[in-house]
Amino acid sequence: MAVSGQPERGRHAPTDALPVSRIRAIPEATVARLAGYLRVLSGSDAAADVTISSDELAALAGVNPAKLRKDLSYLGSHGTRGVGYDVTTLLDALERTLGAHEVYPVALVGVGHLGSALAGYAGFPGRGFPIRVLLERDPAKIGSTVAGVRVSDIADAQALCAAAEVTIGVIATPEPAAQPVADVLVSAGVRSILNFAPGRLVVPDDVEVRRMDLALELQMLAFHESRRGRPPARLEAL
Amino acid sequence: MAVSGQPERGRHAPTDALPVSRIRAIPEATVARLAGYLRVLSGSDAAADVTISSDELAALAGVNPAKLRKDLSYLGSHGTRGVGYDVTTLLDALERTLGAHEVYPVALVGVGHLGSALAGYAGFPGRGFPIRVLLERDPAKIGSTVAGVRVSDIADAQALCAAAEVTIGVIATPEPAAQPVADVLVSAGVRSILNFAPGRLVVPDDVEVRRMDLALELQMLAFHESRRGRPPARLEAL
DNA sequence: TAGATTGTTAATCGATTAACAATC
């Protein structure tokens, strides 16, 4: 596997035997864009062609072609100089790297308006993320059925998540419950959390949290609005 | 206003007369963190103290103290060396810079499960973002009332948004409708859009779009899960 | 071979962080 006789690149060589896609850590921003490329490529328009150039795909994805090639280089070499990328091969490499071939069972906590709406997304986008567990604290909701799944007691999180082999937890509770719920999910073995409650969660280092913070996003838009010439509707304080 | 007699710092001096907070463009990442500081400071715990140090606030917000001070320096000088930041003054500076004193009327498009849930957030977080207009394409929904607001025809977007002085548009439609809806909002004068539909919107340069892309976030979590030792539940293709 | 396009290097840009002089 290792290149024999050649001087080694890195100072240490513990990753020599790993497949190419693991040699370098892929930057977060690149992963996000890779998901974007996968999405545009899967969208039937482009998939019809046998081959696609970095310029074409970059235009579809709305990014700089140099950045796109740099991004794709993290997958290894899947293009042909003078020709472009074979769409099928590239799709496969993207899916493989992103783990998009696999199924990630989801536990969703908080079956209020938002939680129910999320559960209703037909098992979440693209069938890779089936909601297998619904959890609640409110006894009035426990036992009911939402989107075809029985709502269970948050107290049973550990057993249910283990049985359903849950890998991703989604928090759709009111703000004050978010941190305790995260603690419960973590102790139930969940290592990936999507958080719809505002604010930051404190979790162990090996737990990945992605935020969907509506209040934050609105605040960012408000900032930009307030910087525009046009003054907003009305002033409150002051 | 300008420092007389002193050599000028920048090459050009067109911003000399502007208030301190506008002299430098504030990086996007900094704005996001500023919103975080505002949030922790408003959370009654910290607000009780008269003064707070960068170390304390940094700990509360979960960031590096040096970064915090750098971030706050974009607001101008509001701290006292040897003492810390006066909480009231800092809160005011944060609100002023972020435009959090002001009200930003919202138009929400797509009153399905997700849209209704969003509308139900009691006029959106913190009363700064009242939903004034609800828009739909489906005749069956037009005329109904959701969260106390009448659902109107998307065809009337322009008149309704103008009358309500809408500054922020929220897209909660199915994916294929997102781009046309964005076009409608833009032509209705909306310059800030929060998009819950997957994928990228094409808009003029002066329109700010923030994405809340559930599919993308799940994909990011899936990527990290697939890199862990523990193999996920089941393999699909291949 | 000539034309096209990748993969990668190097330059640029911007953001994070450490360190410390200024100063309360």
Add this chain to the structure above:
DNA sequence: TAGATTGTTAATCGATTAACAATC
């Protein structure tokens, strides 16, 4: 004054982009 903490500079780090040699 001595101790504490800001505001800012400079160093570091990482990501973006341009440019081009490799090569189909």
